[in-house]
Amino acid sequence: MEPKLRMVLADQELLKFYEQMFLAREFEERCAEQYTKGNITGFLHLYSGQEAVAVGATAGLHHDDYILSAYREHAQAIVRGAKPKRVMAELFGKATGICKGKGGSMHLFDPAINFMGGYAIVGGQLPIAVGLAFAARYRGEDRITACFFGDGAVNQGTFHESLNWAQLWQLPVLFICENNFYGIGTEVHRSSALASIHRRTCGYDIPSEKVDGMDVIAIYKAVKHAAEKVRESGRPYFIEATTYRYRGHSMADPGKYRSSAEHDLWKTRDPLPNYAKRLIDEGITTREALDAIEARYKTLVDDAVKFAEESPWPEDSEVYNDIYV
Amino acid sequence: MAEMTYRDAINLALKEEMRHAPSVVVLGEDVALYEGSFKVTRGLLAEFGEERVRDTPISENTIIGVSIGAAMGGLRPVAELMTVNFALLAMDQIINHMAKIRSMFGGQTFLPMTVRMPGGGGSQLAAQHSQSLETYFMHCPGLRVLYPSTPADAKGLLKSAIRDNNPVIFLEHELLYNSKGQVPEDPEFLIPIGKAEIKRLGEQVTIVSYARMTVLALQAAEELEKEGISCEVVDLRSLAPLDEEAILGSVRKTGRVVVVEECWRNCGLGAEITSRIFEKCFDSLQAPVKRVSGLDVPMPYSRKIEKICIPDKESIAQAVRDVVSGRY
Numbered sequence: 001m002e003p004k005l006r007m008v009l010a011d012q013e014l015l016k017f018y019e020q021m022f023l024a025r026e027f028e029e030r031c032a033e034q035y036t037k038g039n040i041t042g043f044l045h046l047y048s049g050q051e052a053v054a055v056g057a058t059a060g061l062h063h064d065d066y067i068l069s070a071y072r073e074h075a076q077a078i079v080r081g082a083k084p085k086r087v088m089a090e091l092f093g094k095a096t097g098i099c100k101g102k103g104g105s106m107h108l109f110d111p112a113i114n115f116m117g118g119y120a121i122v123g124g125q126l127p128i129a130v131g132l133a134f135a136a137r138y139r140g141e142d143r144i145t146a147c148f149f150g151d152g153a154v155n156q157g158t159f160h161e162s163l164n165w166a167q168l169w170q171l172p173v174l175f176i177c178e179n180n181f182y183g184i185g186t187e188v189h190r191s192s193a194l195a196s197i198h199r200r201t202c203g204y205d206i207p208s209e210k211v212d213g214m215d216v217i218a219i220y221k222a223v224k225h226a227a228e229k230v231r232e233s234g235r236p237y238f239i240e241a242t243t244y245r246y247r248g249h250s251m252a253d254p255g256k257y258r259s260s261a262e263h264d265l266w267k268t269r270d271p272l273p274n275y276a277k278r279l280i281d282e283g284i285t286t287r288e289a290l291d292a293i294e295a296r297y298k299t300l301v302d303d304a305v306k307f308a309e310e311s312p313w314p315e316d317s318e319v320y321n322d323i324y325v
Numbered sequence: 326m327a328e329m330t331y332r333d334a335i336n337l338a339l340k341e342e343m344r345h346a347p348s349v350v351v352l353g354e355d356v357a358l359y360e361g362s363f364k365v366t367r368g369l370l371a372e373f374g375e376e377r378v379r380d381t382p383i384s385e386n387t388i389i390g391v392s393i394g395a396a397m398g399g400l401r402p403v404a405e406l407m408t409v410n411f412a413l414l415a416m417d418q419i420i421n422h423m424a425k426i427r428s429m430f431g432g433q434t435f436l437p438m439t440v441r442m443p444g445g446g447g448s449q450l451a452a453q454h455s456q457s458l459e460t461y462f463m464h465c466p467g468l469r470v471l472y473p474s475t476p477a478d479a480k481g482l483l484k485s486a487i488r489d490n491n492p493v494i495f496l497e498h499e500l501l502y503n504s505k506g507q508v509p510e511d512p513e514f515l516i517p518i519g520k521a522e523i524k525r526l527g528e529q530v531t532i533v534s535y536a537r538m539t540v541l542a543l544q545a546a547e548e549l550e551k552e553g554i555s556c557e558v559v560d561l562r563s564l565a566p567l568d569e570e571a572i573l574g575s576v577r578k579t580g581r582v583v584v585v586e587e588c589w590r591n592c593g594l595g596a597e598i599t600s601r602i603f604e605k606c607f608d609s610l611q612a613p614v615k616r617v618s619g620l621d622v623p624m625p626y627s628r629k630i631e632k633i634c635i636p637d638k639e640s641i642a643q644a645v646r647d648v649v650s651g652r653y
């Protein structure tokens with residue numbers, strides 16, 4: 001039996017979850033459109049389907065906590081507070097982008113909101129998260145480091161090295177594995193000897209749990225609880241969030257390795273309509289009110305696209321800037 | 326000034342910088358309790374305690390990654406990789422992360438970190454423990470690469486590296502650890518990054534070299550002086566950025582060049598320096614540039630044949646004689 005939403009959070013917070021998930025979905029779908037138009041180039045990994053993880057997890061953290069992620073990170077940056085127009089401009093490769101057009105889709109970064117980067121070598125961000133946690137503890141800061149990564153990262157050496165290190169040095173790191181069941185086209189059970197990812201932390205004596213990553217409330221509660229434990233104990237914790245991406249690995253991937261039956265099954269678990277239904281059923285909002293929210297965020301993403309389109313390209317001289325201090 | 330070894334000069338630089346800034350931390354395999362495989366970190370744990378001097382697991386890639394995160398989070402880490410050979414396990418964090426982070430994030434962060442790596446051959450440690458990989462790091466934008474030849478340079482350069490706000494690869498030659506020299510005791514003695522030093526003035530031939538090769542080049546120059554050949558020895562000290570002006574200035578004066586490198590010749594730093602000389606001061610040359618290099622082979626163990634794989638005083642002297650006499 002699911003708890004009543006109002007037992008968890010106030011109406012305003014509950015609605016904010018929907019707003020953020022809708023914004024994330026709308027942003028990604030517009031990215032796909034802009035990629036098709038040729039305005040976004042390079043690799044583009046979309047988050048559609050996984051929104052509940054970014055939204056629920058971010059809400060469970062403090063704003064001072066560091067967040068790091070991999071290369072499917074637009075939603076995590078935006079939900080944390082990055083301006084959609086500056087993210088879109090980054091994807092367009094424009095000078096007004098959040099990283100001046102030098103990072104692109106896979107390398108968003110915004111230290112003002114403690115979003116410490118999107119990293120595009122699988123598993124590369126895990127040691128960096130451990131280092132940030134070490135620095136925070138060394139400096140006596142009351143913040144933890146939340147590190148997102150996918151199921152593909154768990155067979156990299158850095159995964160094991162980082163888990164071992166975080167526990168050995170007793171560092172406040174919250175590891176969040178977004179298990180969408182596929183590393184590009186290879187399903188978890190074809191790449192991992194133990195496909196139940198959260199159980200792999202026993203080798204490092206790190207407590208872990210599995211959470212339904214299609215349920216924003218479940219993720220929020222799990223991360224909030226885990227973050228408190230990490231903050232109090234100063235030790236790492238591990239969450240496996242099971243989820244699904246509705247699109248291919250990237251825009252270059254038609255996703256033919258997955259059956260339509262599987263896709264359809266996960267579509268019935270889509271975090272957006274299911275959560276909207278809960279909000280309406282429990283009398284927190286109405287369909288009309290949600291329509292108004294959706295219209296507002298569509299306009300916001302329209303404005304982001306317009307801003308990106310109208311923004312200037314970087315100057316050629318910019319290539320030599322920002323390499324050294 | 327005090328006489329001390331290259332090892333002790335590095336040790337002193339670490340201690341001074343740790344006293345200078347509480348954000349400086351030292352981490353690596355066996356650096357704390359064991360005091361370093363080459364005893365470079367002797368006394369650090371006792372003076373600074375276990376929060377600032379930290380033993381790590383044998384996880385080279387993560388040693389660099391943790392240092393990156395620590396640097397991003399406001400510390401000034403000095404990581405030790407036990408030898409440069411093990412840096413190959415960390416190349417993902419070094420090349421894909423450490424060298425890229427500032428640029429790909431649009432200049433919104435910086436990494437004030439130093440990675441120390443002992444390296445070089447000549448101790449019969451065979452193929453996996455005798456490499457000179459300086460060129461690997463020089464090739465990649467975003468890194469600074471330093472490689473001192475004397476105790477004084479080691480101290481002054483390491484202090485500059487630790488204070489620098491960019492990631493620095495700091496190479497130390499294993500066969501120089503016991504070499505001695507005069508070292509300034511001033512805790513503000515710094516050697517600027519990117520500046521070569523002319524270690525010996527001469528007229529007829531420029532020898533461009535670095536680290537242990539500079540020591541050998543100076544010995545060769547001494548011997549050649551007796552034969553009436555005057556050599557100028559340019560010690561690079563900083564491999565990235567290269568002090569091109571110092572190299573070209575000396576070449577314009579002498580008109581003849583021998584570049585000495587311990588690394589493999591193929592695509593080595595000698596190739597880069599040689600081509601810059603040809604591109605920028607061809608008209609000053611009275612003879613083709615000659616390279617003296619490590620042989621392009623995996624290092625053999627046996628001391629009899631290891632010896633011929635690494636430049637020595639005699640091979641450098643012979644190269645100079647060849648350039649002077651026109652026997653290229």
